[in-house]
Amino acid sequence: MRNLPDSVRLTTGQGGLPVVQVDGATAAAEVYLHGATVTRWAPTGADDALWVSGSSHFTAGKPIRGGVPICFPWFGALDDHPDAPAHGFARLTSWQLAGAQDDGEHVTLTLSLTDADVAASPGAADWPHRFEAVYTVVVGARLSLSLTVTNHDDAPFTFEEALHTYFAVQDVRTTEVAGLEGHAFLDRLAGPGPVPGEDAPVRFDGETDRIYLGVGSGAAVHDLAAGRSVVIAKRGSDATVVWNPWIDKAAAMADFGDDEWTGMVCVEVCNVRDTAVSLAPGASHTMTAMYQLSPTG
Numbered sequence: 001m002r003n004l005p006d007s008v009r010l011t012t013g014q015g016g017l018p019v020v021q022v023d024g025a026t027a028a029a030e031v032y033l034h035g036a037t038v039t040r041w042a043p044t045g046a047d048d049a050l051w052v053s054g055s056s057h058f059t060a061g062k063p064i065r066g067g068v069p070i071c072f073p074w075f076g077a078l079d080d081h082p083d084a085p086a087h088g089f090a091r092l093t094s095w096q097l098a099g100a101q102d103d104g105e106h107v108t109l110t111l112s113l114t115d116a117d118v119a120a121s122p123g124a125a126d127w128p129h130r131f132e133a134v135y136t137v138v139v140g141a142r143l144s145l146s147l148t149v150t151n152h153d154d155a156p157f158t159f160e161e162a163l164h165t166y167f168a169v170q171d172v173r174t175t176e177v178a179g180l181e182g183h184a185f186l187d188r189l190a191g192p193g194p195v196p197g198e199d200a201p202v203r204f205d206g207e208t209d210r211i212y213l214g215v216g217s218g219a220a221v222h223d224l225a226a227g228r229s230v231v232i233a234k235r236g237s238d239a240t241v242v243w244n245p246w247i248d249k250a251a252a253m254a255d256f257g258d259d260e261w262t263g264m265v266c267v268e269v270c271n272v273r274d275t276a277v278s279l280a281p282g283a284s285h286t287m288t289a290m291y292q293l294s295p296t297g
């Protein structure tokens with residue numbers, strides 16, 4: 001991709017992977033072509049809003065542990081495909097940078113991935129459909145992430161998707177996630193059935209891995225110790241996942257520092273399980289997540 005605006009630079013990042021550096025009028029950001037993973041977003045004058053593990057891999061075939069990995073075309077394990085990579089192939093493959101524009105306030109990056117790009121990727125044979133995914137990243141005081149999937153096959157297909165965002169917090173033990181009150185959820189650490197909704201924001205005192213299905217509205221991460229909140233809005237998403245691995249799971253992950261679990265929480269705008277998306281040939285679907293920082297009030 002040529003003709004980048006002055007605020008956008010395509011350079012070499014960790015592990016020798018190509019990375020797009022954005023230094024816009026209202027925010028800075030960084031996006032690895034590997035997985036189209038946004039690894040940094042810092043509105044001007046604010047600390048980085050996203051968390052990336054100091055132990056992350058930065059290598060082809062492995063996901064980046066942090067920022068916003070894209071889970072597509074499945075979430076978690078793929079039913080009946082025990083060898084398929086967790087969360088699909090989109091986060092394991094290099095995307096194409098298709099466009100970059102700066103309107104003086106926002107910088108917009110467009111990245112794309114097709115079945116041809118993933119042909120050699122682990123898991124491609126487990127979901128053998130012709131598709132195009134276009135990811136639009138609008139960097140500004142608000143970060144907007146839109147994933148549009150188009151079915152270029154001659155038969156319908158179904159997919160799951162998640163923007164698996166790792167938010168940086170001062171301490172997850174003094175962080176709460178609001179906006180999910182009253183919604184039943186699947187607790188991936190308990191049985192398969194839904195757990196009744198709670199009447200208070202989600203607080204963290206142990207490993208947490210919840211899927212809220214049928215939730216089309218956003219949420220907010222309140223980092224009480226820092227006095228900072230991230231307000232999450234969304235469109236085209238009917239589920240939300242909340243995750244923190246806590247002590248033992250963090251220690252068991254090679255790409256996650258043992259003591260890093262206190263500094264992050266994942267709140268994932270998604271369509272998973274019963275909210276998976278089915279597309280007829282030629283049809284498209286767009287899911288958008290929007291993040292904005294505000295003082296906790």
Ligand SMILES: O=P(O)(O)OC[C@H]1O[C@H](O)[C@H](O)[C@@H](O)[C@@H]1O
Nearest residue numbers: 086087188209210241242243266
């Ligand atoms: O380790 P990963 O494959 O990146 O998955 C990390 C986490 O992703 C999601 O939040 C799932 O709900 C969790 O069950 C999973 O542990």
